[in-house]
Amino acid sequence: MKSNHIHKKTLLKELLLFLVIVLLSTTGCKKYLDIPLPVNKIAGEGAYSNDKSSAGTINNILGILAGGGYFDGALSNNFALYTGLYTDELQNLNGTNTANIPFYTNAITPGTSGALWSNLYKQIYNANLAIEGITASTTLQNKNQWLGEAYFIRALCFFYLTNYYGDIAITSSSNYLINKDLPRVPKAEAYKLIIEDLLKAQGLLTNEYKDGNGVVTTNRGRPNKFTAAALLARAYLYSGDWPNAETQANNVITATNGGATAYGLLPSADIDKVFLAASTETIFNLVPTRVNQDYVAYNNNMAPELAYNAAGNWGSVTIALSPSLVNAFEKNTTTLTDDLRKTYWLRSATMAASNTTPVIAAQTNYFPNKYRSGIIGTENIILFRIAEQYLIRAEARARQNNLDGAKADLDRIRNRAGLNGTNATLQIDIINAIIEERRVELFTESSHRFFDLKRSGTIDAVMNNVVLQKGVGATWNSLKQNFPIATNDILANPNLVQTPGY
Template sequence: MKIRSSSTYLLLAIALLSSCEKYLDGTQLPANTIAATDVYSSDNMVSTVVTGVYLTMNNSGAFAGSANANIGYTMSLYTDELRALVSGNFADVFYKNAIQSGQSGHWSDIYKKLFTINTAIEGINTSKGKLAYKDQWLGECYFLRAYFYCYLVNIYGPVPLALTNDYAVNNRLFRAPEADVYKQIIADLKIAQSLLSNEYRNGYGVSTNNRLRPNKAAATALLARAYLYAKEWANAEAQATELINNTNYDMVPLSSVFLANSKETIWALAPGSPKPAYEYAFYNNGMPATITPPQGPNSSFVYAALSNHLINAFEPGDARFSEWVRTPTVATSPETVYRFPAKFKSPANNAEYQVMLRLAEQYLIRAEARAMQNKSNAADDVNAVRLRAGLGELPAGSQASLLAAIMKERQTELFTEGGHRFFDLKRIGAIDAVMATVAPTKPTTWKSYMAYWPIPPNDLLQNPNLEPNPGYLQ
């Protein structure tokens, strides 16, 4: 975990804000920037720091628009959702399950963001300034800390719980058990729930229609997920129910799910400047429906298509396949057909945002939580998702068959979104069985240690108490 000073991060936030001032006015972020000695003495100054975290999410690491880093893209390649179309480029590292210790950049990037968050929490709590929106800024910080740890623990397993900006403490931390990490995630989200309002607010603390900064519902959604992953079924059900009953959210037609600020969106991330959604660039990028040789998908800088494993998971008549899958052809003889994710369709700037949390997941969380408690109404939530997809209700069956059906619905509903498939396969203990079948088609060889990604060697050198994940060369 590399440590930076708080002043370094303030300067970074100011620079980032300055680079996109026009876009930021009236959306998720504040338009103005400031420079002062006391970083946390006013709402504008605090907002600049917190806002800088969202901007760095867009500009680096797991949630950015770079295909060789974006979690949804790389983890879909890593598992059974995508297949690489070009050999020897960045996609091969993930597709062939060939990540080496020096190629796992999310660890350092997320811990840098956590340092900024921890510094902000301390600064806001000890500020002597009159902060009108103190609860908002603190709530966002606790939410973001929980969100980042959700990804760290699912990618790397046990991880150090850095909850301070004291480098002397952080650089000596041992890896905390996964159960302890989830306890911290849940604790942070409960605080976030208590601080955040039901409204969405922008970087000025003003109410907005843009669902681009977390509110109480976002904290509730992530808390439902955390409880599910921690196997606290009753709590997961209760949190998901709170959202499902909230009239500000609803499952919308498939064609509208990913439109900016759709009623299904609980929280989304906007690009740092006006542009189409990242996922549009990953899988479409203006590629014509009919491609004339010698052109191919790579001519549009598209390097991955849906795998046959995912294509075959869709039932006949599933409207998600017709609505969320695009099928360009290459005019060869016989023609070559490709299938690409098409959840994000618009080339227009800001017509769609990167959706981080949405309501359909909450139905599937509640379905699984109820099934694990052997509740008779568990199938109702799966059927709500299936009904929107134009599919019939599930037949009556055992708990095991219902849980298998829920996992299948998660596969076809949440594909290529945020690493869901990778995390699901691991948490239900199915990763080895699935990848043993998938890996030979890539072709590569799957080994159990690959379920957790390697920790960067530099971080292992800096912290003598940090143990590496097994199986990787250090």
């Protein structure tokens, strides 16, 4: 009888685990945070009884983030690409592309803004569920790893939500009754939760990278202690806490793992290898099961010469770098050679003249060339790399009036790109030089340019000029720096108000 009871109990746990896996994989069909309370209870009791199932819940979230097109060039929910079109990084080459045009003309509406809001909240819900279940569990050998990863994921999702949308709804619960009517709160409250989560993650995770079995690995597809520090440095910088931004960036820059330096800038001669999966510059990357979509969107083995076709475009080539970004790359004033990033991280193609009336003249355009491989696994989706940490520390130092330290960090990035050190000497000029360096170092990565324009207070001045260059009915007003929430999400929550201006 006792053996039969144990067998039934085991079967019950396996059934509960199956239900949770189904829940986590199907929450994409629900409205954000809209999961009834009874299912939460099943998850809390059954999903986190062993390390394998706990790791599986985290794997599922990371897999969705890697495959959902949020951070790479996939043309679905891809705000890295869309914010490039929205600002001054990218230009639209196809006047009939209904996905690109609303972003390129700064004319998005609640009906054309995409599903990023609801999709990221689904992952926040899953992270909340994991945090509650893992915290309550008493049987996990790698409890700290799974819990630290869940806190990091939640902070990452909230960070992007607040920087895309401004004021957002925040929650640390999976309770449907709590979440279903949450209002938007000021960004400062979101940052408080983001920083609290990251400090917890930093305390729980180890210096080493570990895999889904809790075993040390060289793969950087799961967060470690320094991944949490990298996002902390960014969060502190964005929220104006310069001393802590400097401290956390310094923690990453000086990090060691097993007695060796954990991260380092590759030398100038290897600048073409920065975005390879095995790069020592990578702090954290998502590992997709498909070819990196930045390669597909911007490169895709594109020929160096493209003919204008009967459809009125240059085939699948619909997006190029903006002329203003291309012109932002400097030359070495001594040797007159190009910035190495322009040489290796950009590629050009000649677009033939059209046979239409009026004729569209032949043109040469430049395209992002950071990701250049069509082989799965050669290049992952890099979200954090060491160059950003140098630029964070440089800006934090400059804003604290440590100008020599700021210039040293800035020049480290410039010199690696084959450029002379900065000529800036005044505090404001050094800060502006750092922002400009971020533009040419981090272009088309994770919406950095959009966020920098907003947090630096320069977005209106830049965009009022950019829309004149875009033409085609593009307009700008200051309210457009925060995106609208999709209509269905507004209707699902009576306390959720639309972003002002929409």
